[in-house]
Amino acid sequence: MSFKALLVEKTEDGAQASVQEIDESRLPEGDVTVAVEYSTVNYKDGLCIGPGGGLVRTYPHVPGIDFAGTVEASDDDRYKPGDKVVLTGWRVGEAHWGGYAQKARVKADWLVPLPDGLDTRQAMAVGTAGFTAMLAVQALEDHGLKTGPILVTGAAGGVGSVAVALLAAMGREVAAVTGRPEQAEYLQGLGASRIVPREDLAETVKRPLESESWGGCVDAVGGAMLARVLGQMEYGASAAAVGLAGGADLPAKVIPFLLRAVNLLGIDSVLQPYENRVRAWHRIADLLPMEKLEAMVVPATLEDLPKLGADILQGRVRGRVVVDLRG
Structure with a gap:
């Protein structure tokens, strides 16, 4: 089966990002396959998307340093199909394929169950x-x-x-x-x-x-x-x-x-222990006013990402850009 993704490929001049159809067999190794619903745009993503390639370790590469979605398949007992999950950190989107794709495969230890009170879109409005x-x-x-x-x-x-x-x-x-x-x-x-x-x-x-x-x-x-x-x-x-x-x-x-x-x-968000990540996400769900969260959101699609990557590096992005990958 194939899915849409923003793929960054090496070129003679550096790197080039484009939306492509990718076969699921190309996903990296991992315990859990997630149907990605939303991701966000961060400064690191801008570096990865840009023509210089920035933080990318190997090509071809799918950027996106976070995502939220639904478990599709799992080899780990902690997660089962249908579970809602969120992922931040662990060099996803830099050293491992990330969230700018309709599917992702990652290690189970990198995930956090989405707490009650947050849906996947809200989780990425937080990001x-x-x-x-x-x-x-x-x-x-x-x-x-x-x-x-x-x-x-x-x-x-x-x-x-x-x-x-x-x-x-x-x-x-x-x-x-x-x-x-x-x-x-x-x-x-x-x-x-x-x-x-x-x-x-x-x-x-x-x-x-x-x-x-x-x-x-x-x-x-x-x-x-x-x-x-x-x-x-x-x-x-x-x-x-x-x-x-x-x-x-x-x-x-x-x-x-x-x-x-x-x-x-x-403060480093990349290599946080599981207990810290769970505590933070539950505090967010309990504390953050959802109406204020909505005021921060700028919606985007995969096709918008090359321009948004440049915009965030230039300081032209306000609030939280949420990329919808459900289409």
Whole structure:
């Protein structure tokens, strides 16, 4: 049997992505075959789809770093046909064929049963970005959120959007950082009580300590902005760092860590233990307001993906792009 997929193939100039019919016999090895219903578009997907090939290890390749769907066949007792499942991480879409196909075959250990309260479309409206946001929020909780506003940088992006909605649903005051004034209404609709212009935090660190302004931070930017924010944290507050859009270098001083006991928490969504993944997905199902989730969704199809891959690399994508693969 054949199915539709976005296949990236090696060319003399780099790589080329196109929608093709693929025979099921070409699926990689795995314990569970899933009829994929939805996937999403993330920054890594843009790198994989692009002409340079980005993170792709071997060709031909199917990108898509997450997916949700229905188990079609299983060699593992934990899953049976008809079960709804979600997958994020484990280098799917990079080293292993991913979610931009109507079928996927993966290791059973990579899957999580979809919790009650979420359907497959909603799970991908959350996606890897929202899952990462939940991991960041849980890390802040585990280290003790302080009383002040919680800052979210890169707030209009996938991680930031869900982080704003989650924190607001928890009853926290959220300050959302964006470089685009036209995003203010969108972020306020998600629950942000304050909009912080990106330029207010764009300067490199001049003083290692500034006024204590933030009771915690979900940082999806990194680089100089994160360094600036560290000097504005309340005593004992934590910043959960999830992205490198602003660069991998951190031009920070050690003083916020020594004199204010600030915690810098690194969040990696790829190799999370099963218990952490289940906890995060159940918290999302219990906490995230579905009406706010819907406000983030931008629908897409397989045919839209080459352009969307370029758009996300250029910062032109807002919210959560959900790719419908059921057709």
